[in-house]
Structure formats: structure tokens, C-alpha cells
Amino acid sequence: MTLTQKILSSHAGLDKVVAGQLIRAELDMVLGNDITTPVAVKEFEKAGFTRVFDKDKISIVLDHFVPNKDIKAAEQSKQCREFAFRHCVSHFFDVGKMGIEHALLPEQGIVTAGDCIIGADSHTCTYGALGAFSTGVGSTDMAAGLATGQAWFRVPSAIKFELTGKLPANCSGKDLILTIIGMIGVDGALYKSMEFTGKGVGNLSMDDRLCVCNMAIEAGAKNAVFPVDEVTLSYLDGRSERKPVIYYADDDAQYDKVIGIDLSKITPTVSCPHLPENTVRAGELRSVKIDQVVIGSCTNGRMEDMQAAYRILKGKKVAEGVRCIIIPATMKIYRECVEKGYITAFIDAGAVVSTPTCGPCLGGYMGILAAGERCIATTNRNFVGRMGHVKSEVYLASPMTAAASAVTGYITEPQE
Template sequence: MDTPMTMTEKILAAHAGIDRVVPGELIKVNVDIALANDITAPLAIGVFNEIGKEEVFDPEKVALVADHFVPNKDIASAEQAKMMREFAMGKRVRHYYELAEGGIEHVIMPEKGLVMPGEVVIGADSHTCTYGALGAFASGVGSTDLGVILSTGKIWIKVPSTIKIQYEGKLKPWVGGKDLILFTLGKLGVEGANYKAVEFSGEVVRNLPMDHRFTMANMAVECGAKNGIFEVDEMIINYVSKVTGRSPKELRSDSGAGFEQVLTISVDNIEPQVAFPHSPDNVCPVSKVDNILLDQVFIGSCTNGRLDDLRIAAKILKGRSVAKGLRLIIIPGSSNIYKKAIQEGLIETLVEAGAVIGPPCCGPCLGGHMGVLASGERALSTSNRNFRGRMGHPDSEVYLANPALAAASAVLGRIGSPDEL
């Protein structure tokens, strides 16, 4: 009988062309799609040129997305974007996206059907792990690894052991994927899954909509994980079939597969979570948050810039106004989401309430542009990181939460829950 394997092990074995792998083994893996952005691609292109190959390993399997500093914030970033654009054109890269065709890389890749369950996706961006929500092995690397993949189509990987997390019980109001992953980070710590795979399972995630699953997989890297992954169930199959017209097969860990740890989390008492500065694992339930006044609220990013996120923000902001003196910045994760949000009337609601809408891009999440914080300022953000200085001045503060809390807090002028409105 075949040795039982986890999902992650099965995908890696298949892509290494071997029957089975065990955690700790060093293997060479074929990459199904390689990804980089306007910050990481220039260095990777330098590596590709240094290796000296004429063409990329497969122009159909490369995605280059300008999202971090676009529309270009200064001359230097414009040069970076130009270099990536020219490389994409010169090498006939099939999936090159910017501005109106694009949005945030981790939002548009699933939207455009570029990731299939069971595939290996490697991206020069730490939040590449987002595609684990589609049952793919997806992991972030640096530019040298990406440059080598552009040349060879391969990467070396140490097979990770897997931590399985089972979520059981019934979710409270306003609690979603963001709260589950923040709560989990609080349990595991920022290093708790370093080098490991995290498999999200249990009855709660089986019923969790795709947008919430993307949020959870997206933040797997915040506990150090190599990848986060969901079993390929009906919801994923329906999502992928609708986008691509192809029907992926179910894929899950074998019964009897070796997990390093199985953690069961009862969600019954989990409240909306707030991560305090300066670490995403520094979490606190919203009812225990004191009077924390805010200068800015940001709703967007590869974590929470999807349609469900904008819908919930609009639901809360409808007929209400943003607190005086507070800046509410909302950035749809892709042009496609922007268009749908207009069609559904969400944008009008948000603007009426006092939000400013930015063009689809990473925005202020990484403190580059479109909402950089001054010293002493405080922001609540739906993004994934609140490290010191992440969104601007080293003496600014970033709190992380879900879009419902973000919208409610924008009205309250302080961190709070929609129940307080």
C-alpha cells in the first residue's frame, strides 16, 4: 500500500517526479507558474541576465504584475516598472499586467484563473502563499530564486512538515477569515510555523467563502510558514471551474498522513481580533480594546481588498459618515473588483460616507505611497503587517483588523465594533 502523505507532500512529490517525499528531504521541483512584481522583478531579471539564458523557461508560465509602486510614485519606481515591462515584452511573457488590466498580484492571479489546485506556484513576494486557498502549493521566495526559476523552471525546496489546524464550532457575528488567522497567529506566534506547511481544516473552514480563505492563506507567512493550504473541496472546484472552465480533481491529505502537530481551535468564543503594534501575533479581542483614537483607516491589500471585503465595509458605512478628521482610504484589490463594486453601488456608498478610493494597487500597506503615516499617527489597516514603520514613520502605529471593524472604526474615530454603531 502507498505510504500516506499530506496534501503538501503529494503536490511536491508529483512535481519532483517521485512517488513520495518525507519532511526534511531536499528536492528539486518543477514550477507551474512563477510570479514577480515591480519591486522584486528587477533584481530577478538581473539574476536571469547573469545566468545568461536567452529565453525564459516558458513564457506561458511567468506572471509579472506591477502593483507595489504603481501608478509610479517617482522616477526611480517608474524606471523599475519600465524595466519589468520591457523584459515582459522582450521575452513574450504571457501574463504581464498593470493598472487597468491588473491590480494586486495575489488578487488577480486567482481571478484570471492562473492558479489551479495541486499546482506549484512560486513568487518573489512573501504573500504568494495566498494561493494555498485554491489547494495549490504556493510559496514566497526572493529574487535570486525567482531569477533561477525564470531560467530553469525549477527550484530546490526542503519538504516541510505540516501543522494541521482544525477550526470547530460556530462563528460569532462579524467574525471571518481575518479573525481566524489573527487568532491563530496569537496562538502560534510569528515564528510558530517557520519552515512548515500549515493546513487549514475543520467544519468552520469547509463553510468559509473563498474570499475569507484567501485572507487566511495570505497570512500563513506571518507565522513563518512556507505555505498555507486548504483541501480541494467543492467550493474550490466550483470557483476554479467558473473562472477557467476546467474541472480540477479533489485533493486532500491521506488519512494516516503524518502531521507534525494537530491543533484544534474552537471558534465559538472568538471575537473580532485586533493585532496591536508592532507584530501581527500581538492580538486582542475587540471588546478588550481601550479607547484607541485613529488618524487613518485603510481597507484594501492582498489580505482584504476583495469584493466581500468591500461589501461588508459598504454595509456598515451605508448612511453613516466617517469621523471628523479621520482619513478613510479604500483600495479595491483589482480593476475587476473595482468594476463590480461600481455595478453593485458599493463605491457610491463608500464615497458618500467619506472614503477616498484609490486605484487598484498595494497602496499604503507597505508605506510606499498613497497614505504614508507621519510620526505619532495611528492607523487601523485590513492588511497583513504592522511592523514598526511598516506604513510610514517609525514612530507611527498600525493596528490590524477585519474590514467590518475597519469600517466601524472609521465612523467611531477609534477602534471599535459595528455593534457600537
């Protein structure tokens, strides 16, 4: 069995599962946000459920439109808040404590190795970085999870990525995952697991791994997963609320495909509009002028991302005519940015720094584009209209490439 299949079989109480098999699995965590939870609550109540399965295994994070962008968003947050209080949900995160859900849950130790997790947000696949099975679902699946603590899955087959070497200094996990999506396409892993193995894994930081798993959905994958190693254990140590459980893929596990990747060959990569698979080397886009830069999101709002932006923006100025918006993903990261002087450096460079929010990534607020405008963003999707007007454009890149571009005003490859 693959690593994913091992976790699923254990949560389904079965000795063995095979790809394609339909199973019912026990959940360690059920997650929702301010957009998806209201729909789940409506379905939960409509079906006549009155009790949640386990108040300690539910996380509700207000992150998409908070601090509330308008009256309707405020009503949705209120619905989430009331549900969380009524059912004494332990992991409820409101303004002041909240962060972008997929940065927050690992940071707070709410998810851990060996978990089986569903979240009503497509980027729930992020937690595979910790050696967990974690996947995005809709609000009805969330409602069913809230009521029963279970979910049905079709056991996925897997693509194995054998990593060797070490990333160059001007590349990060973002360049790796964009390269992979460019290689296999936006449905290249449809219904499948993406399993990362090989000696190169040890050279990837936890922030890199979280970023890689975060964008597995952009290749259509059900989940992505890294094996637990020293990096994982030191990240989980003193953080994890529950005891981590370590699973290993069997030596004779079957894979649909094995793809070898030499990390030292990765180059700074950008996804051009309007699909994440439209990747090119950043250096080839030197003539592309930008109006806005966004550094943040569940993909790249973590401490290493802030540090990458700081190293490039420190003592520099954002180019004339460019708006640069930086969004630390959680309050802890925000605070650390304050303590380390990053925020001062960002402001001195002419950037703005926002409280944690998904805001601009999904075209919600805090950086909406007008017709004809172009943004380079460390976010995860560049679909038509994703960040604003249908005639606006989003280029996806790493924090280093985005920060380097902020300084020049054109898409710019960061130097080694």
C-alpha cells in the same frame, strides 16, 4: 504524506517524500511584481540566460508602486514591461489591467488546485486556499524559476488545524488568522506547512480562505493549504485556465501538532503594534484613537471585504479627523463596486477610493503616516515604520472592524 507533501512529491516526480528531504520540483507558475522582478531580471541576465522556460507559466504584475509613484518607480516598471514584452510573457498586468497580485491571479484563474507555485513576494502563500502548494521566494529564486521552471525545496512538516463550527456574523477569515498568529506566534509555523481541515472548512468562503492563507507567512509558515471541496470547485469553475488537480492528505499523514479551532468562538481580533502576534479582542481597544483607516491589500481587498465595508459605512460618516482610504484589489472588484453603488456610498461617507495598489500597506505611498499617527488597517504587517514614520503605529484588523472604527474614530468592535 500531508497534502503539501503530496503536491510536492508529484511535482518532484517522486512516489514519496518525507519532511526535511531536499527536492527539486517542477513549477506551474512563477510570479514577480514591480519591486522584485527588476532584481530577478538583473540576476537572470547577469547569469547569461536568454530564454524563459515557458512564457505561459510566468506572471508579472505591476502592483506595488503603480500608477508609478515617482521616476525611480517608473524606471522599475519599465524594466518589468520590457522584459515581459521581450519574452512574450502571457500574464503581464500593467495599469488598467493590473490588480494586487494575490487577488488578481486567483480571480483570473491563472493559478489552480494542485499547482506548485513560487512568487517573489512573501504573500504568494495565498493560493493555498485553492488547494495548491504556493510559497514566497526571493528574486534570485524567481530568476532561477524563470530560466529552468524548477525550484529546490526542503519538504516541510505540518501543523494541522482542525476547524469546526461557523464564524460569528461579526467575524471573517481575518479574525481567524489573526487569532491563530496570536496563538502560535510570528515564528510558530517557521519552515512548516499550515494545513486546514475539518467540518468547519465548508463554512469558510473562498475570500475567507484566501485571507487565511495570505497571512500564513506572518506565522513564519512556508505555505498554508485548504483541501479542495465544493466551495473550491465552484470558485474554479469557468475560471481556471488549466485543469485543477485534486490531492488529498493521506489518512496516516504525520503532523507536528494538531490544533482544534471552534470557529464559533472566534471574536473580532486586532493585532497591536509592532508584531502581528500581539492580538487582543477589538472590544478591549475602545480607548485607542485613530487617525487613518486603510481597507484593502492582498489580504483584504476582495469583494466580500468591500461588501463588509459598504454594509457598515452606507449612510454613515467617517469620524471627524479620520482619513479613510479604501482600495479595491483588482479592476474587476473596482468595477463591481461601481456597479453595486459601493463607491458612491464610500464617497458619501467621506472616504476616498483608490485604484488598485499595494501602496500604503508597505509604506510606499497613498496613505503614509506621520510621527505619532495611528492607523487601523486590513493589511498584513504592523512592523515598526511599515506604513510610514518609525514612530507611527499600525493596528491590523478585519474590514468590519476597520469600517466600524472609521465611523467612531476609535478602535471599535463590529456588532453581531
